[in-house]
Structures are given as C-alpha cells and as structure tokens.
Amino acid sequence: MRYCKSVCWIRRDLRLNDNIALSSAIAQSKEVVLVFVFDSNILGKLKNKNDRRITFIYESLLELDQDLREKGSALVVLQGDPKIEIPQFSKRIKANAIFVNRDYEPYAKKRDKAVQNTCKKLGIVFNDYKDHVIFEGNELLNQSGKPYKVFTPYKNKWLVELNKTHYQNHKPNLKGLSSIKKLRGELSDWSFNTIGFNSVKLWLKPGQSAAENQLKQFLPHLNTYDKYRDYPFITNGTSHLSVHLRFGTLSIRSLVRVALNSTNSGAKTWLSELIWRDFYQMILDQFPHVVKGCFNQKYEQIQWPGVERHFTLWCQGMTGFPIIDSAMRCFNQTGWMHNRLRMIVASFLTKDLLVDWRKGEKWFAKNLLDFDLASNNGGWQWCASTGCDAQPYFRIFNPITQSKKFDPTGNFIRQYLPELNNFSNKHIHWPHLADREAQIKLGCIFGKNYPKPIVDHTEQRIKALQLFKF
Numbered sequence: 443m444r445y446c447k448s449v450c451w452i453r454r455d456l457r458l459n460d461n462i463a464l465s466s467a468i469a470q471s472k473e474v475v476l477v478f479v480f481d482s483n484i485l486g487k488l489k490n491k492n493d494r495r496i497t498f499i500y501e502s503l504l505e506l507d508q509d510l511r512e513k514g515s516a517l518v519v520l521q522g523d524p525k526i527e528i529p530q531f532s533k534r535i536k537a538n539a540i541f542v543n544r545d546y547e548p549y550a551k552k553r554d555k556a557v558q559n560t561c562k563k564l565g566i567v568f569n570d571y572k573d574h575v576i577f578e579g580n581e582l583l584n585q586s587g588k589p590y591k592v593f594t595p596y597k598n599k600w601l602v603e604l605n606k607t608h609y610q611n612h613k614p615n616l617k618g619l620s621s622i623k624k625l626r627g628e629l630s631d632w633s634f635n636t637i638g639f640n641s642v643k644l645w646l647k648p649g650q651s652a653a654e655n656q657l658k659q660f661l662p663h664l665n666t667y668d669k670y671r672d673y674p675f676i677t678n679g680t681s682h683l684s685v686h687l688r689f690g691t692l693s694i695r696s697l698v699r700v701a702l703n704s705t706n707s708g709a710k711t712w713l714s715e716l717i718w719r720d721f722y723q724m725i726l727d728q729f730p731h732v733v734k735g736c737f738n739q740k741y742e743q744i745q746w747p748g749v750e751r752h753f754t755l756w757c758q759g760m761t762g763f764p765i766i767d768s769a770m771r772c773f774n775q776t777g778w779m780h781n782r783l784r785m786i787v788a789s790f791l792t793k794d795l796l797v798d799w800r801k802g803e804k805w806f807a808k809n810l811l812d813f814d815l816a817s818n819n820g821g822w823q824w825c826a827s828t829g830c831d832a833q834p835y836f837r838i839f840n841p842i843t844q845s846k847k848f849d850p851t852g853n854f855i856r857q858y859l860p861e862l863n864n865f866s867n868k869h870i871h872w873p874h875l876a877d878r879e880a881q882i883k884l885g886c887i888f889g890k891n892y893p894k895p896i897v898d899h900t901e902q903r904i905k906a907l908q909l910f911k912f
C-alpha cells in the first residue's frame with residue numbers, strides 16, 4: 443500500500459461502479475474517504491434556484507450515500523470553493539493522497555491545477571486518471587502528429603487503436619472505504635436548503651441504479667438504433683443516456699462494452715455516436731478557443747444580423763414553425779431535446795433567424811439537463827457551420843422538409859402544440875396554408891392561438907448564404 447489514507451473526490455463521476463479514480467484509490471490506500479463538493483463557484487452562477495441539474499446531482503448523491511451506508515461507510519459532502527475545501531479537508535483528516543478522474547473543461551482544468559499546487563505544498567499527492575472518455579487529449583494524433591480536426595479519420599483511428607484495456611471494468615472493492623464510525627465528525631447535514639436550491643420533478647430518475655435500468659431498457663432497441671434514431675416520436679429510438687453520461691452515473695466504458703458485444707448495424711452506429719462524444723471532448727481539450735470563438739476562425743468575421751425579438755420567440759417556441767416550436771417547448775418543459783431536433787432548431791436559429799450561434803449555445807447551456815460544454819459547443823458549431831468537420835455552410839435545413847421527414851404523422855408536434863391537434867398529418871407541418879374559414883373550423887386562428895411565421899425560409903436562406911461568402 444502506497445498511502446495510509448486517501449481522499450477520492452468525485453465530480454462528474456457520481457457512481458461506485460466501474461470508476462477508475464475510486465478503484466485506484468482503494469487499490470493504493472489502506473483507507474479511502476469518498477468526497478463530493480457542492481462547488482460555490484458553479485452554484486453561485488446559477489440564478490434559477492429550480493435548476494434541474496442540481497436535483498439530478500443531489501438525488502444521485504443521496505443514492506450513492508445510501509449505498510455506502512449499507513456497506514458501513516458514507517459520503518462526505520462539502521460546500522464551498524473546492525480549491526480551498528479539498529486541500530483543507532485532506533489536511534484535517536491527515537490524508538496522504540487525493541484521487542480524481544480528469545475533467546477537460548477549462549474551469550475544471552484550472553481548478554484541479556490549483557488544488558494540485560496547494561496539495562503539493564502540504565505534502566499531499568494528487569493523482570488524476572482518464573475515466574470520462576476512452577481516448578483523451580492528444581492520445582490520438584494524425585499522421586502529422588497533430589490532433590484531428592475532422593471526425594471520420596478520428597473515428598477510424600479510434601477504432602484501430604481500441605483494445606480491451608480501454609474499456610475494461612474498473613470495479614472498486616468498497617471494503618477499502620472508511621467506516622462510518624471513523625467519518626462521524628466529518629458528516630455534515632446536506633439538504634436542498636443548505637445548498638440553496640429547490641427540489642424539482644425530473645422526467646428521468648437520477649442515480650447509478652436508474653442509469654443501469656435505463657441502459658437495460660434500451661438494450662432490446664439497440665439493433666434498430668440506426669433505423670429509428672432520427673425520429674423524435676419513437677420512445678426508444680435513442681438511449682436517453684446523455685444525462686447519466688454527463689454526471690457519470692454510468693461509465694462510458696460500460697457503454698462501449700455493450701456496443702462491442704453486438705455486431706449489428708444499430709450497435710455500430712451507436713458506437714459511432716459515443717465516439718462523437720470523445721471527439722468533442724478532445725476538441726475542447728486541444729482547441730480551447732472554441733469556448734468563446736469559432737473553431738474555424740475565419741468565421742469570426744461574420745456579423746450575425748439576427749434580432750433579439752426573434753431570439754426570444756425562438757426560446758419560447760413561438761416562431762410559427764411547428765417543428766421548431768414543439769422542440770423548444772419540449773426543451774422548456776423537460777430540459778431535454780432529441781438530437782435531430784437539436785440540429786433542426788440550431789440550424790433555424792443560425793441560418794433562418796441569422797442569430798449568432800453563441801446565443802443559442804448559451805440558452806442550451808443554461809437549460810439542458812445533459813449540458814456538456816464539449817458536446818454542446820461542438821453541436822452548435824457543427825450546425826452553424828463554424829466548427830470542425832463542419833456541415834458545409836450551403837447545406838441549410840428546411841424546417842418544413844425536416845418536419846415531414848422526421849415527424850411524418852405529426853405525433854411529436856401534437857404532443858407539444860395541442861393547438862394544432864386538428865390539423866391533418868399532411869398540413870400540420872405547415873398549417874399556415876389554411877384560410878380563415880378553415881382556421882375557425884380547426885379551432886386555431888393564426889396570430890391568436892398559434893403565431894404566424896416570423897420569417898420566410900426561402901428569403902432567409904439566401905441571406906444566410908450571403909453571410910458566409912467572403
């Protein structure tokens with residue numbers, strides 16, 4: 443054993459199963475204390491006290507703590523600035539080492555560096571591990587020894603380099619955790635009250651066991667993933683695991699094991715999506731300028747002419763385009779949106795309303811339950827054609843064609859826009875063709891019960907094309 447006592451600090455890895463930092467800490471220490479910090483730097487910036495993500499984290503931790511208590515241990519929960527709290531706590535309990543899983547967001551990298559520096563002065567060793575992705579940072583490089591900028595060659599390299607060690611199960615032996623008796627003085631009360639947020643109702647269950655159940659429920663649908671993944675009205679068309687991946691209530695390795703276990707085309711396509719996730723994490727890590735600016739810096743010169751009023755109507759789901767409005771209202775009600783719809787609404791905001799992608803990205807960041815800086819930024823820049831492996835700027839989604847193709851019977855639209863219920867499957871995608879008499883008959887007057895379209899797609903498309911020509 444290298445260490446007498448260690449702290450394992452969990453952040454976006456809220457699970458006991460298949461956790462590299464935790465299993466390494468236990469393997470190398472006589473005794474391990476598991477710690478989470480409600481970070482005042484992050485929480486302080488959240489103005490909405492009903493933020494769904496806090497409920498997800500809180501309930502996931504509650505389950506984790508209960509699991510530990512059944513095994514005779516407990517979770518230590520701290521509140522404050524982790525740069526101060528983690529070194530102070532480690533010193534107080536006389537820990538020799540800290541174990542964490544790496545996080546590639548700029549704030550997290552800076553925070554961890556500061557913790558590491560303070561710990562060094564205190565004689566506490568800081569150990570960090572790759573756990574959140576399969577390949578990180580500069581592990582996969584192109585033939586010129588540079589990070590990839592395009593997805594397909596990155597994916598090919600990812601598949602060639604992959605071996606069993608990359609996705610093996612790191613099962614911690616939980617017997618190595620400190621007993622509750624020893625932790626007694628460190629177990630403070632933590633409640634929604636003490637962290638200053640409200641508990642809200644979520645559409646999915648938080649926690650490790652819910653994540654595992656969600657995966658089990660999706661498994662029978664994996665083989666048809668390639669066929670159904672683009673249809674938002676199909677319940678199990680996609681896995682709905684993004685929130686669990688975001689907070690680490692499930693490990694990425696467990697999903698890769700599942701994908702590799704099947705040889706069908708559904709599993710292959712799903713694995714490809716997991717690789718997209720790794721790709722965007724790598725882009726964020728290697729090209730951190732994307733946080734504020736265009737990946738492709740030549741597009742910084744675009745002067746986006748979109749107006750605030752259009753942005754507000756987009757956020758509210760009041761644009762008069764049914765597929766956009768139903769997607770945005772679903773998002774506002776649940777904090778989640780299907781991938782196809784994310785692409786359609788992002789394209790609409792940037793290429794139809796001509797609003798800077800950063801505004802949409804921020805709105806998603808504020809409200810997405812699965813918000814992940816890397817994937818969100820990557821997704822927005824892809825749709826706005828400012829990103830890596832960009833959709834060529836001249837490929838602009840037509841929201842009505844997309845609606846007909848991916849919600850052919852209007853089932854999704856009807857779920858969130860009941861005011862359009864009486865329109866036929868054919869007309870629901872563009873109900874504005876109905877004259878006044880038909881509107882009265884169908885119980886929906888445009889401008890009163892449902893907005894008139896705020897822009898003309900054909901005109902806006904031409905303007906968008908002009909924006910990118912320089």
Ligand SMILES: Cc1cc2nc3c(=O)[nH]c(=O)nc-3n(C[C@H](O)[C@H](O)[C@H](O)COP(=O)(O)OP(=O)(O)OC[C@H]3O[C@@H](n4cnc5c(N)ncnc54)[C@H](O)[C@@H]3O)c2cc1C
Pocket residue numbers: 671680681682683684685687688715716718719722779780781782784785788806810812813814815817818819821822825
């Ligand atoms: C504008 C925009 C913003 C996005 N913002 C986020 C975000 O903040 N957080 C987030 O996790 N995903 C984001 N995505 C990617 C994608 O929409 C979601 O991951 C997906 O909808 C989650 O649903 P699922 O879990 O059912 O995915 P599945 O289709 O079952 O895919 C499995 C997993 O693969 C990963 N994945 C799938 N598609 C992508 C993708 N295009 N890029 C990166 N990873 C992917 C996710 O972790 C997902 O859970 C965004 C996409 C766009 C176009």
